[in-house]
Amino acid sequence: MAQGRNSHGKRKKVPKKKLSTHGRRDRREAEESEIQRLEERIRGECSGKSAKSGKSKAEKSDSAGKGPALTGALFKDLPISSRTVRGLEASKYVKMTEIQSGAIPLALAGRDILGEARTGSGKTLAFLIPVVEKLYRNRWSSMDGLGAAIVSPTRELAYQIFQVLSNVGQEHEISAGCIVGGRSLEEEQKAVSTMSVLVATPGRLLQHLDESPGFDASSLLMLVIDEADRILDFGFQETMHNILQHLPAERQTLLFSATLHGSVHRLGRAALRSPEVISVHHDAKSRTPETLKQTYMIMPLEKKVDTLFSFLRSHSQKKVIVFVSTCKQVRFFYEAFYRLKPGPAVMELHGRQSLTKRMLVFQQFMDRERAVALFCTDIAARGVDFPAVDWVVQVDCPDSVDSYIHRVGRTARYESSGKSALFLLPSEQNFAQKLSKARVEVRAITAKHNKVFSIQPQLASLLAGSGDIRHLAQRAFASYMRSVKLMKEKDIFDVQALSKEAFAESLGLADVPVGADWEGDEDLEKNKMKKKKNQSALQRLKEKIRAKKQGRDKDAAKREEDEEEERELSQRDGARKKLGKWERRQRRIAAAGKAAEGVDAPAKEEDDFLQPVANPQELPPANPLPSGNKKLKLRKDGSALQASGQHVFFSKDGSKKTSELAQLAEELRSEQFDPKGGNRASFLEQVARDLATRDSSDAAVSRARIHEKHQKKRRKERTQRGAKLEDGEDPPSRSPSPPKKRAREAPEETAPMKVSKPVSKPVDFGDDLGDLEKQALSKLGGLFS
Ligand SMILES: Nc1ncnc2c1ncn2[C@@H]1O[C@H](COP(=O)(O)OP(=O)(O)OP(=O)(O)O)[C@@H](O)[C@H]1O
Numbered sequence: 001m002a003q004g005r006n007s008h009g010k011r012k013k014v015p016k017k018k019l020s021t022h023g024r025r026d027r028r029e030a031e032e033s034e035i036q037r038l039e040e041r042i043r044g045e046c047s048g049k050s051a052k053s054g055k056s057k058a059e060k061s062d063s064a065g066k067g068p069a070l071t072g073a074l075f076k077d078l079p080i081s082s083r084t085v086r087g088l089e090a091s092k093y094v095k096m097t098e099i100q101s102g103a104i105p106l107a108l109a110g111r112d113i114l115g116e117a118r119t120g121s122g123k124t125l126a127f128l129i130p131v132v133e134k135l136y137r138n139r140w141s142s143m144d145g146l147g148a149a150i151v152s153p154t155r156e157l158a159y160q161i162f163q164v165l166s167n168v169g170q171e172h173e174i175s176a177g178c179i180v181g182g183r184s185l186e187e188e189q190k191a192v193s194t195m196s197v198l199v200a201t202p203g204r205l206l207q208h209l210d211e212s213p214g215f216d217a218s219s220l221l222m223l224v225i226d227e228a229d230r231i232l233d234f235g236f237q238e239t240m241h242n243i244l245q246h247l248p249a250e251r252q253t254l255l256f257s258a259t260l261h262g263s264v265h266r267l268g269r270a271a272l273r274s275p276e277v278i279s280v281h282h283d284a285k286s287r288t289p290e291t292l293k294q295t296y297m298i299m300p301l302e303k304k305v306d307t308l309f310s311f312l313r314s315h316s317q318k319k320v321i322v323f324v325s326t327c328k329q330v331r332f333f334y335e336a337f338y339r340l341k342p343g344p345a346v347m348e349l350h351g352r353q354s355l356t357k358r359m360l361v362f363q364q365f366m367d368r369e370r371a372v373a374l375f376c377t378d379i380a381a382r383g384v385d386f387p388a389v390d391w392v393v394q395v396d397c398p399d400s401v402d403s404y405i406h407r408v409g410r411t412a413r414y415e416s417s418g419k420s421a422l423f424l425l426p427s428e429q430n431f432a433q434k435l436s437k438a439r440v441e442v443r444a445i446t447a448k449h450n451k452v453f454s455i456q457p458q459l460a461s462l463l464a465g466s467g468d469i470r471h472l473a474q475r476a477f478a479s480y481m482r483s484v485k486l487m488k489e490k491d492i493f494d495v496q497a498l499s500k501e502a503f504a505e506s507l508g509l510a511d512v513p514v515g516a517d518w519e520g521d522e523d524l525e526k527n528k529m530k531k532k533k534n535q536s537a538l539q540r541l542k543e544k545i546r547a548k549k550q551g552r553d554k555d556a557a558k559r560e561e562d563e564e565e566e567r568e569l570s571q572r573d574g575a576r577k578k579l580g581k582w583e584r585r586q587r588r589i590a591a592a593g594k595a596a597e598g599v600d601a602p603a604k605e606e607d608d609f610l611q612p613v614a615n616p617q618e619l620p621p622a623n624p625l626p627s628g629n630k631k632l633k634l635r636k637d638g639s640a641l642q643a644s645g646q647h648v649f650f651s652k653d654g655s656k657k658t659s660e661l662a663q664l665a666e667e668l669r670s671e672q673f674d675p676k677g678g679n680r681a682s683f684l685e686q687v688a689r690d691l692a693t694r695d696s697s698d699a700a701v702s703r704a705r706i707h708e709k710h711q712k713k714r715r716k717e718r719t720q721r722g723a724k725l726e727d728g729e730d731p732p733s734r735s736p737s738p739p740k741k742r743a744r745e746a747p748e749e750t751a752p753m754k755v756s757k758p759v760s761k762p763v764d765f766g767d768d769l770g771d772l773e774k775q776a777l778s779k780l781g782g783l784f785s
Pocket of ligand 1: 092093094095096097100117118119120121122123124125257258382383384385409413414
């Protein structure tokens with residue numbers, strides 16, 4: 001792309017080779033003859049009959065069923081320009097996948113396409129190469145208006161498609177831009193009319209088509225709808241319909257998705273002209289990648305938080321995506337887990353974040369190779385190509401099999417393998433059957449009893465100490481309940497079957513939030529829908545105009561809201577910085593725990609946490625959570641507070657030890673002791689005696705230590721004086737103070753995701769920890785093993 005714009009609207013400078021007029025004419029001529037040759041080849045090679053499957057005999061897979069089979073066909077053998085071939089080679093694309101070898105030739109020949117292939121099978125290139133080639137063969141320039149539009153349901157996916165386009169089209173002189181909501185419309189308006197290709201979210205594209213002066217899409221050659229089923233479903237149907245009104249009927253249209261079901265075919269046919277249906281995995285045994293191992297666990301709602309926390313703790317070195325139903329749940333999980341530190345670094349991605357924040361998190365998660373968990377809503381479910389994701393965990397049941405397929409498709413992409421776990425409530429067990437019927441193979445598993453522990457006390461104390469997090473928990477509770485209530489498939493989602501009290505408690509809440517809008521009357525909502533249906537056409541039109549106006553207002557409001565959230569977040573970041581000491585201590589504890597536990601030891605794989613079950617119907621109702629040691633909370637003095645409030649001290653070897661004082665305290669609690677009776681006086685006397693003895697022995701130890709220090713100093717001074725006299729130096733009039741021993745620097749702050757290597761010897765916690773703290777930490781490490 002010679003004049004590409006990145007997602008921030010900045011013009012990318014591409015150094016151009018300076019050519020003489022003669023040189024330019026030669027190049028133009030060479031290109032003209034290349035275009036002629038390509039046109040001829042396309043006419044001869046690419047106008048084949050409808051291909052129901054992209055895999056012809058000549059292009060059999062060479063990857064033995066692993067990943068999205070690469071065919072034997074090479075990109076460079078396609079009738080495409082040398083510029084595109086160079087762009088592909090620079091991006092290390094050599095052989096085609098099945099969907100690419102099936103779709104690209106037909107798309108080059110100008111056919112409309114409905115393309116369906118598994119997640120991670122290379123659909124992006126299958127439509128980008130024809131886009132770039134079409135503009136090249138039509139000698140498209142920035143003076144010709146918009147030549148191609150690529151529509152994506154999410155900002156992240158649009159951004160990603162734009163990046164692939166920039167790579168593949170790097171040798172071309174095509175101006176391209178990425179326009180998504182959440183940015184200044186005015187700024188985009190200045191640039192949008194000079195773009196030949198736009199990657200856009202539907203709402204933003206329509207806004208420009210409606211409002212941007214000079215933005216002309218009337219000559220558009222090609223429209224691509226990625227994740228077509230998502231875009232053509234209820235949420236975007238109306239917007240897409242309006243977009244189509246701005247585009248010429250004489251255009252080429254390509255629709256792609258991993259899940260093109262019946263209704264999309266119908267809708268697609270309305271937007272396409274006798275399309276070629278290319279369904280690569282239509283007859284395959286499974287609709288999901290073969291390298292993906294899929295599992296599900298049945299558990300009551302109140303065990304989800306504990307199971308998730310324990311899962312992340314057991315997989316602290318993995319790259320994990322965690323899907324939940326709503327933004328508010330993401331917010332709660334992120335804030336709570338950020339503080340409770342399961343092991344991996346935690347991130348959050350949801351629709352209520354500002355564009356800047358979303359892009360930042362998106363890029364950070366892309367770059368992170370391991371030891372990270374991303375909490376997100378379905379905005380990350382479609383199309384996004386995060387590299388090397390090990391696990392996809394679905395904490396909440398998705399609304400459909402298609403949503404499930406897209407979510408799990410964030411792992412096991414292209415040739416890599418991956419795993420997924422779906423948490424199902426006993427009332428949602430039917431969903432597992434639905435998956436099997438839809439050719440999605442899931443295996444029932446359960447978490448090992450001794451590996452799941454309760455974080456409920458920690459959550460409760462977190463909420464008790466922070467009104468903000470308590471508020472988030474309440475909102476997470478309400479939004480989850482509401483989401484279950486609004487689900488269409490009532491045979492799976494049953495809000496009545498949920499234990500509200502237990503669920504609230506599992507989030508650390510003392511009570512079920514009251515007055516929340518999830519308690520709204522279902523009949524009332526149904527009536528509203530009925531009323532809408534019965535409206536006259538005029539009323540509906542009025543409603544539509546109002547909604548459109550409101551939509552625009554909403555856009556501005558949304559921007560303000562985003563900015564507000566951004567401010568709030570940066571303020572909170574500031575607060576976090578102030579908590580540096582606390583943070584550091586927490587991180588040391590987490591790191592110590594992990595080091596002692598050896599979490600990154602290869603032997604301790606996920607199987608250590610999960611185990612298969614023969615019949616999920618016969619699963620025990622819930623895993624009893626281990627109590628006792630695992631609930632220990634570390635105190636400043638190195639003692640640990642058990643859930644019961646009892647103090648425990650640790651001896652040097654890390655074993656649990658009860659001090660004399662603790663023994664006395666134990667007596668105080670024990671039944672033999674009667675605090676009101678005569679024992680009380682003797683107990684107090686004994687405590688006083690004990691404290692006095694301790695004081696005097698402490699003082700003696702301290703005196704001895706100071707004495708020893710002075711002795712040492714004097715010995716050193718004497719030796720130094722002797723040495724200098726031997727060298728012929730004058731003795732100093734006053735002995736210089738010995739060089740100050742540099743205090744050992746505190747060990748570098750250990751990020752929660754950074755896990756020390758497995759240790760077979762005692763862990764060194766650095767000099768800045770007290771003895772008791774060290775002992776407690778080493779004990780704590782052992783506790784979580
Ligand atoms: N021919 C190829 N050779 C090598 N790598 C490829 C090829 N085609 C695609 N890939 C890589 O495979 C990964 C998945 O590709 P892509 O994102 O296009 O999949 P997709 O089918 O669009 O997935 P989804 O359905 O989830 O959107 C990407 O990392 C991409 O770079």
